[in-house]
Amino acid sequence: MRAKISRRTLLKGLVAAMASTISMAPSRKSSAHDFQGYETNRGVLVDVSRCVGCRSCEVACSREHGLAPPPGLVDNYRLLDQQQQGMRRTDQNAFTVVNRHESPLLTHPLFKKTQCNHCLEPACLTACFVNAYTKTPEGAVIYDADVCVGCRTCMVACPFSIPAFKYDSAFAPQIMKCNFCFDTRLSRGRPPACVEACPMEALTFGYRNDLLRVARKRIRDTPGRYEKAVYGEFEAGGTSWLYISPVPFEQAGFDIHVPRQPILNYVKDFLAVVPMVLTIWPGLFAGIYLLARANKTHKNTNDHEDVSDETSER
Amino acid sequence: MKQKISRRRIWIILSLCAAAAFCPSAAGAPRQAATKIEAPEAALLDALSNIYEGVRFDHELHASYASCAECHHHVAGLPSADTACNSCHRLGTSASVLDCKSCHRNDRFSQQSLSEKKNQTGYHIDIIGLLGAYHLNCLGCHLSLTAGPTGCLDCHRRKGPGPSTPARVAGQEERRAR
Ligand code: SF4
Ligand code: SF4
Numbered sequence: 182m183r184a185k186i187s188r189r190t191l192l193k194g195l196v197a198a199m200a201s202t203i204s205m206a207p208s209r210k211s212s213a214h215d216f217q218g219y220e221t222n223r224g225v226l227v228d229v230s231r232c233v234g235c236r237s238c239e240v241a242c243s244r245e246h247g248l249a250p251p252p253g254l255v256d257n258y259r260l261l262d263q264q265q266q267g268m269r270r271t272d273q274n275a276f277t278v279v280n281r282h283e284s285p286l287l288t289h290p291l292f293k294k295t296q297c298n299h300c301l302e303p304a305c306l307t308a309c310f311v312n313a314y315t316k317t318p319e320g321a322v323i324y325d326a327d328v329c330v331g332c333r334t335c336m337v338a339c340p341f342s343i344p345a346f347k348y349d350s351a352f353a354p355q356i357m358k359c360n361f362c363f364d365t366r367l368s369r370g371r372p373p374a375c376v377e378a379c380p381m382e383a384l385t386f387g388y389r390n391d392l393l394r395v396a397r398k399r400i401r402d403t404p405g406r407y408e409k410a411v412y413g414e415f416e417a418g419g420t421s422w423l424y425i426s427p428v429p430f431e432q433a434g435f436d437i438h439v440p441r442q443p444i445l446n447y448v449k450d451f452l453a454v455v456p457m458v459l460t461i462w463p464g465l466f467a468g469i470y471l472l473a474r475a476n477k478t479h480k481n482t483n484d485h486e487d488v489s490d491e492t493s494e495r
Numbered sequence: 496m497k498q499k500i501s502r503r504r505i506w507i508i509l510s511l512c513a514a515a516a517f518c519p520s521a522a523g524a525p526r527q528a529a530t531k532i533e534a535p536e537a538a539l540l541d542a543l544s545n546i547y548e549g550v551r552f553d554h555e556l557h558a559s560y561a562s563c564a565e566c567h568h569h570v571a572g573l574p575s576a577d578t579a580c581n582s583c584h585r586l587g588t589s590a591s592v593l594d595c596k597s598c599h600r601n602d603r604f605s606q607q608s609l610s611e612k613k614n615q616t617g618y619h620i621d622i623i624g625l626l627g628a629y630h631l632n633c634l635g636c637h638l639s640l641t642a643g644p645t646g647c648l649d650c651h652r653r654k655g656p657g658p659s660t661p662a663r664v665a666g667q668e669e670r671r672a673r
Contacts, residue, residue: 231631235647372604382627387612395621
């Protein structure tokens, strides 16, 4: 009888401790919500009004990373109109894709290049529990295949649906995504291959802070040419790749429902509980299990029928 | 740096060639007013000559459709029609500069230009490169007037048969990166 009471008290205590930990976690204020990115964060300003859809950037990218040449590449960019069927997404063979969009405000099509935006506070990095992702001071979000366990949480976490999975190698998990040409170029201060290939200078490379000023200057100096906003300045907590567009962003193929806070803020409270789950729960449930067993053996000593039942079951 | 000099030299040689070749005809043309700076009749843009034929830009033809300032921002000796330029450059010497490449650089990705771009405080934080200036100016006009070539290969005629465009364009890209 005495033992029973002490067990009950113990359980009560444990439950109370757990409840207090859970209730404490969400009330913690996030300290990094106004992170502005590294000073050295490079970026690329994409001017959607300049792009003509020639896909030179796709070609340069596939060459730089030793990927298959982009499919259906045509000599004359005007032919892209007929060739293109639906929206393409980045995949294991294409770290960047150019899609054609029609806007009711324009008589001509618009082209939008898509690739990893190299977020200031990347959701992919936050989601990865083995730390396969790194945000470099240059701004690139890079990935280490040696660490990756192939769980693909980053693919789900990315608000822009960028990381792709290399399905053809079952035993060597690998996420495929744009790395800002980090190893070959960015780490030496050089622009990525796509920027150098663009004949229209639709892609401008520089420090993110400078590019924001350039973007605002273009918007200010040519009234009526651009929407008065820079996509990526705040989206997903800010991205290294920034965009200006002649039409409202949703008409140029942008997802305007991407939250302005870093995705990290949404999962921070949940993530704070994870260590608790990993540290307290094993002890807690082991305790409960042991108590339950102790209870059973205690019963068993009183009741011999149960023992014979249990042994016959085994 | 080496590349820059060699390109500059090529430009000088090209423009001299053009001037030499077309001098007699230009002098013979009665509409060349004395006050006007001698304009080249044509220019050959052949930076991609390992892949494509050079693009022959018929300067005289374009001058007959458009006023000089439509492409050059301003004409020699006169201040720009753009008030934004005038507020600083009305009295300066920059009005005498007419060739594209003296402002629109063709070494955008050299270490020097990249470091110059950091934390610029002046007005000109966004001068487009020569490549972009050409393409935006040419294509912009051709598309809006629905006149003149607009396809890549309409201007850049390929030099004979060979690997498909992707590999060739990328080859060029690599060459430039080096
Ligand atoms: S765009 Fe997606 S993959 Fe790229 S850094 Fe942001 S969250 Fe990661
Ligand atoms: S190279 Fe430039 S103009 Fe061509 S598709 Fe890419 S971004 Fe657009």
